[in-house]
Amino acid sequence: xxxxxxxxxxxxxxxxxxxxxxxxxxxxxxxxxxxxxxxxxxxxxxxxxxxxxxxxxxxxxxxxxxxxxxxxxxxxxxxxxxxxxxxxxxxxxxxxxxxxxxxxxxxxxxxxxxxxxxxxxxxxxxxxxxxxxxxxxxxxxxxxxxxxxxxxxxxxxxxxxxxxxxxxxxxxxxxxxxxxxxxxxxxxxxxxxxxxxxxxxxxxxxxxxxxxxxxxxxxxxxxxxxxxxxxxxxxxxxxxxxxxxxxxxxxxxxxxxxxxxxxxxxxxxxxxxxxxxxxxxxxxxxxxxxxxxxxxxxxxxxxxxxxxxxxxxxxxxxxxxxxxxxxxxxxxxxxxxxxxxxxxxxxxxxxxxxxxxxxxxxxxxxxxxxxxxxxxxxxxxxxxxxxxxxxxxxxxxxxxxxxxxxxxxxxxxxxxxxxxxxxxxxxxxxxxxxxxxxxxxxxxxxxxxxxxxxxxxxxxxxxxxxxxxxxxxxxxxxxxxxxxxxxxxxxxx
Numbered sequence: 001x002x003x004x005x006x007x008x009x010x011x012x013x014x015x016x017x018x019x020x021x022x023x024x025x026x027x028x029x030x031x032x033x034x035x036x037x038x039x040x041x042x043x044x045x046x047x048x049x050x051x052x053x054x055x056x057x058x059x060x061x062x063x064x065x066x067x068x069x070x071x072x073x074x075x076x077x078x079x080x081x082x083x084x085x086x087x088x089x090x091x092x093x094x095x096x097x098x099x100x101x102x103x104x105x106x107x108x109x110x111x112x113x114x115x116x117x118x119x120x121x122x123x124x125x126x127x128x129x130x131x132x133x134x135x136x137x138x139x140x141x142x143x144x145x146x147x148x149x150x151x152x153x154x155x156x157x158x159x160x161x162x163x164x165x166x167x168x169x170x171x172x173x174x175x176x177x178x179x180x181x182x183x184x185x186x187x188x189x190x191x192x193x194x195x196x197x198x199x200x201x202x203x204x205x206x207x208x209x210x211x212x213x214x215x216x217x218x219x220x221x222x223x224x225x226x227x228x229x230x231x232x233x234x235x236x237x238x239x240x241x242x243x244x245x246x247x248x249x250x251x252x253x254x255x256x257x258x259x260x261x262x263x264x265x266x267x268x269x270x271x272x273x274x275x276x277x278x279x280x281x282x283x284x285x286x287x288x289x290x291x292x293x294x295x296x297x298x299x300x301x302x303x304x305x306x307x308x309x310x311x312x313x314x315x316x317x318x319x320x321x322x323x324x325x326x327x328x329x330x331x332x333x334x335x336x337x338x339x340x341x342x343x344x345x346x347x348x349x350x351x352x353x354x355x356x357x358x359x360x361x362x363x364x365x366x367x368x369x370x371x372x373x374x375x376x377x378x379x380x381x382x383x384x385x386x387x388x389x390x391x392x393x394x395x396x397x398x399x400x401x402x403x404x405x406x407x408x409x410x411x412x413x414x415x416x417x418x419x420x421x422x423x424x425x426x427x428x429x430x431x432x433x434x435x436x437x438x439x440x441x442x443x444x445x446x447x448x449x450x451x452x453x454x455x456x457x458x459x460x461x462x463x464x465x466x467x468x469x470x471x472x473x474x475x476x477x478x479x480x481x482x483x484x485x486x487x488x489x490x491x492x493x
Contacts, residue, residue: 003084004041006048006056007436007459011451012040013057017444024059025066032067033076036087046084047077058437058490117479120448122263122424122468126342127389133381141377151370153361155181155349159376162383163335163349170318178328180357181371182364185293185336185348189213191360192289192332192350193220201253204243208427208455208464210263210291213256224457225252229265240273240280247284254287259322261294264455264466265427266420268298269322278325288323289332293348295319296340296390298422299398318386321351329353337379340389347371347379397424397470404469404476411480424470427452430487435465437490438483445486447479 016031017024035041047053050068054061068085071077080086145156154160160176167174182188189212197203199221205213207226217224227242243255259269259277269277281288298319323331336348350360364370382389401419404426408415416429430438435451442449452464465483467476 003046006052010056028067029070058441117447124470130342133378153365156376170320172324177354180350182348183346188334190216204252204255226457240276256289261422266423268421287330290323291334400469403473425468433487433490438486441486
């Protein structure tokens, strides 16, 4: 019987203590029952012990004991001698379910808590260039596209060529046939997991890493093996060296990396680390997936973006992929316009060999046939405005980052972080606190925040928080007193 970790159950139990009626045990029992009814926790899953769940939810053990008792009396829970309490559900699918990564959008569907101080998402507001590009479209832009059925499984030719040219400007030879247009980078990562990973395959990931990738890989049944990040706050040394050591005991199916503007840490690999990764990946001939979704959010600070000099580009130009020097047949690069321009523009892509692109496209057509032609036409226009968009985002994010750092230095001087090279959030260490518990306590007081363990394949970094600054520091400033108070209550024992 599969056990669900208390940390993952905690991230599924969003808003339970402030929603619903009745005393706290009744609310917890109802929330657990709803997870079973929806299949969010597979039937037969063994729940955490009462003591363990009480600790992570920051409630008394008697609250969990009473909730479990209510569920057992109602037939939703059964005690298994020597194994604990097993959740029951009628008709639930035995599948992995995402851990509430998009909970910050719940309020928009009428299921969230009003008045919440939302620090759960680092998504950026849209740039005016998007509206201008939409307004500039004419019937001539559709041209000959209207005479066909409108389905372009690989993407419209103009956009595929535009993305290929984007890489050529970075010094990376690329043809349109090596590009697959996707509905954002999240779909691209999901397609890679579906096409290249079989259940039980070993996949090497950085720890921490992008939680959307963790969800896609877990849903596919991958065996995730973590390696430390390089040059990131909380990293434990050379990830490349760790991969070399791991490969001596068994070849992983693939390696998933974010070398440029890493999510959640915001770090970018320096030249030496990039050379070492290329050397190890090339020597071992490992299939490599490089996610550059946030690479266009490099802040620069007057320096190179870490992707190197001598042809590897400043922050003012397209970043060169780390995998550019590796065989095309064993690499995938994921990119997107959604991070830089606007999340509502669902345009991402995969760059790989034509053979891999064809394999991914076949899976994609079974899901959505093709991406919106209108979104793609807008994207073609926006590619011409990349320099302008980079400059604007860089200027805005620098100001917001500096303000967030000043706020924390003043209001939480004992918290620790490394200045990010890019992105829209700080990766903060809260000494002495269990941030899983902190997040639960804060949520009850109207503050939504993501604990570090959500970004770890092994539920690590339980002393970290990701604190976004993309929309300015007003929300962070309002939430900080609550976070500080909750951190005191969540102090590790």
